[in-house]
Amino acid sequence: xxxxxxxxxxxxxxxxxxxxxxxxxxxxxxxxxxxxxxxxxxxxxxxxxxxxxxxxxxx
Amino acid sequence: xxxxxxxxxxxxxxxxxxxxxxxxxxxxxxxxxxxxxxxxxxxxxxxxxxxxxxxxxxxxxxxxxxxxxxxxxxxxxxxxxxxxxxxxxxxxxxxxxxxxxxxxxxxxxxxxxxxxxxxxxxxxxxxxxxxxxxxxxxxxxxxxxxxxxxxxxxxxxxxxxxxxxxxxxxxxxxxxxxxxxxxxxxxxx
Numbered sequence: 001x002x003x004x005x006x007x008x009x010x011x012x013x014x015x016x017x018x019x020x021x022x023x024x025x026x027x028x029x030x031x032x033x034x035x036x037x038x039x040x041x042x043x044x045x046x047x048x049x050x051x052x053x054x055x056x057x058x059x
Numbered sequence: 060x061x062x063x064x065x066x067x068x069x070x071x072x073x074x075x076x077x078x079x080x081x082x083x084x085x086x087x088x089x090x091x092x093x094x095x096x097x098x099x100x101x102x103x104x105x106x107x108x109x110x111x112x113x114x115x116x117x118x119x120x121x122x123x124x125x126x127x128x129x130x131x132x133x134x135x136x137x138x139x140x141x142x143x144x145x146x147x148x149x150x151x152x153x154x155x156x157x158x159x160x161x162x163x164x165x166x167x168x169x170x171x172x173x174x175x176x177x178x179x180x181x182x183x184x185x186x187x188x189x190x191x192x193x194x195x196x197x198x199x200x201x202x203x204x205x206x207x208x209x210x211x212x213x214x215x216x217x218x219x220x221x222x223x224x225x226x227x228x229x230x231x232x233x234x235x236x237x238x239x240x241x242x243x244x245x246x247x248x
Contacts, residue, residue: 003159004160005156008233012228013229015228016210016224016228034165036167037162039165039167042172043166043236047204047235048204049176050176052205055079055119055206
């Protein structure tokens, strides 16, 4: 079973490349039992949303 | 668009553009130059714009390109930090996990993060966090997420491998997550 450090690595890389099937399954399994990493997943998504907002031309 | 109308749109955008450029370039003078050039280019294309929102979109994409050009120039001139040697900045991230790689203090869900996006004060904190993470992490995160470069382009620009790039982005995200938790979302440790 992967640990949280590895799981967050995959969460981050999932924003950069398509994860392999094995990686996706391993991550899914980890997220199922790990509340901290589930929170991190949402936080990473939020970081992306927020950062993109900075560069958007909306006033 | 008429010139005076365009001037008004430019004037309203200028401070937002400057802030954006300053954050990316870390230099008042370089930021001024980039904004000036972007506005000048927009000025010359004035008759193409149908309305204020198309001007804004256009000017911002020009500004992003100017910033990317400037970052490229710095890389070419060797005037950039050594992205391949990132080990010195790994310590603070390692402290987030215990020896088995589990969270030392597991992150908690953030209450209503979407609401933060409409809060002016949030952006001050977000920029402070971008400034507060190790410079390599902040720089690479901004290239990826704010300037919107693809990972491959960033690797090429900075002469690092994709896996090195992923490591830096992972660390940047962990650092930013931690910073926002503490400074905005009030996560208790």
